[in-house]
Structures are given as structure tokens and as C-alpha cells.
Amino acid sequence: MNVSRTLIIGCGAVALALFGGSLQAASVANVQSGSLTVTAAGTSTVAISAVDPARSVMFFSTRHASTVPANALLRGRLASGTTLEFASTGAAPITVQWYVAQFAYGVSVQRGSTTQTATSVNVPISPVTALAQAFVTWSKTPAGGDLAIDADDPVIVDLTAVDNLQVRASLANPAHVIWWQVVEYTDPADIRVQRGSTAMTGTSTQVSQNIATVA
Numbered sequence: 498m499n500v501s502r503t504l505i506i507g508c509g510a511v512a513l514a515l516f517g518g519s520l521q522a523a524s525v526a527n528v529q530s531g532s533l534t535v536t537a538a539g540t541s542t543v544a545i546s547a548v549d550p551a552r553s554v555m556f557f558s559t560r561h562a563s564t565v566p567a568n569a570l571l572r573g574r575l576a577s578g579t580t581l582e583f584a585s586t587g588a589a590p591i592t593v594q595w596y597v598a599q600f601a602y603g604v605s606v607q608r609g610s611t612t613q614t615a616t617s618v619n620v621p622i623s624p625v626t627a628l629a630q631a632f633v634t635w636s637k638t639p640a641g642g643d644l645a646i647d648a649d650d651p652v653i654v655d656l657t658a659v660d661n662l663q664v665r666a667s668l669a670n671p672a673h674v675i676w677w678q679v680v681e682y683t684d685p686a687d688i689r690v691q692r693g694s695t696a697m698t699g700t701s702t703q704v705s706q707n708i709a710t711v712a
Contacts, residue, residue: 523603640672
């Protein structure tokens with residue numbers, strides 16, 4: 498499958514694949530998928546066929562019927578080359594659909610964990626080649642006793658420099674844990690990431706933001 502110029506949105510050391518003196522376009526080697534239902538606080542482990550974590554990206558989506566943060570938010574990650582982990586701090590059922598894509602070449606992935614200890618938390622990462630070639634996916638869980646959505650729940654997780662991942666929130670809460678994943682396409686011809694910010698003001702129910710023309 499050729500995924501050149503295609504960005505999939507859910508959600509290590511940089512290695513360049515050189516063929517004939519030029520970068521090889523990113524190519525998916527294999528994809529695995531599955532689902533599970535998390536019904537209690539704790540960590541659920543899923544076994545997968547072996548992959549190289551430095552070249553593999555995990556995406557997942559959830560379904561639930563709760564407005565309580567602890568029962569609605571879930572952390573997920575590729576924990577090793579053969580396991581996924583999904584962590585919950587609540588007790589209500591959350592259904593998870595997951596996908597793991599391993600790339601043959603052209604993509605480099607690094608991942609980690611941090612806590613919301615301040616309204617702005619900087620996490621050093623191995624430098625990516627350029628911000629336009631990398632994007633972030635993340636997931637989080639609040640404290641188990643978090644029963645209402647408030648200022649410590651919504652967060653922004655993004656790259657602010659080629660070697661820095663930043664987590665921003667209106668209110669700090671060290672009990673909130675975030676698992677993050679930085680995905681870099683090593684050939685600039687494969688991807689062009691744009692980023693920015695905007696705000697909902699007054700009684701606005703929608704907002705538009707201009708971006709550079711996408712090919």
C-alpha cells in the first residue's frame with residue numbers, strides 16, 4: 498500500500514531509508530486491528546503480532562455513554578513490540594477500536610508519558626527533521642474521582658519546536674496522565690503538516706480558520 502501524501506488522523510530515533518541516494522516514500526508494511534471493551538479501572542493488555550515500535554503507529558477510537566470524565570476518557574499506547582495497553586480510571590464500559598500500522602520505511606515514531614503538573618508542561622523529545630513533517634497523537638485519563646468536566650480536562654498537545662512537545666491546559670492536575678506519540682515522515686514529499694490555534698468567543702458555536710492551500 499502506498500500512503501504517500503496521505504495523513505491518517507485517529508490521534509525513537511529518526512531513521513532515514515535511503516535507496517539509490519534518495520529518500521524512499523513512506524510505505525505501510527502491515528496493519529493489525531481489533532476491539533475490546535474496558536469495564537473497570539486499571540490497565541488492559543492486548544497481544545499483537547510482533548512489530549518494530551520505532552516504525553509503528555497506533556490509532557484508536559472509543560465509544561461510551563458517560564459524561565463523567567473518569568468514565569469517558571481512556572489512555573492507549575503501543576507498550577512494546579507485541580502488546581498494546583489501554584488504561585482507565587473509571588468503572589463504566591468503554592469500547593475501543595484499535596489499529597496498528599507498521600511502516601516498511603519512511604516513518605519514525607517516538608512515544609512517552611507525562612502528567613499535567615502545570616498549565617504548560619514541556620517534554621524534550623529526540624529532534625524531528627521539521628515541524629511540517631511530524632504530528633502528535635495523544636490520549637489521557639483524569640483522576641478516578643473526577644466526576645465533572647472542568648478546566649483541567651481539555652488539553653492541547655503539540656510540537657512547539659523540533660525537540661519539544663508541549664502540553665497545555667487551563668488548570669494543572671498531576672493526577673491527569675497523558676500518553677503521547679510523535680509520528681515523523683522522513684521524506685518531506687510525503688507530508689506537509691500545518692498547525693495553529695483559534696478560540697471560541699462569546700456565544701459562538703462555530704469558528705473558521707484559514708489554512709494554506711492543500712494539494
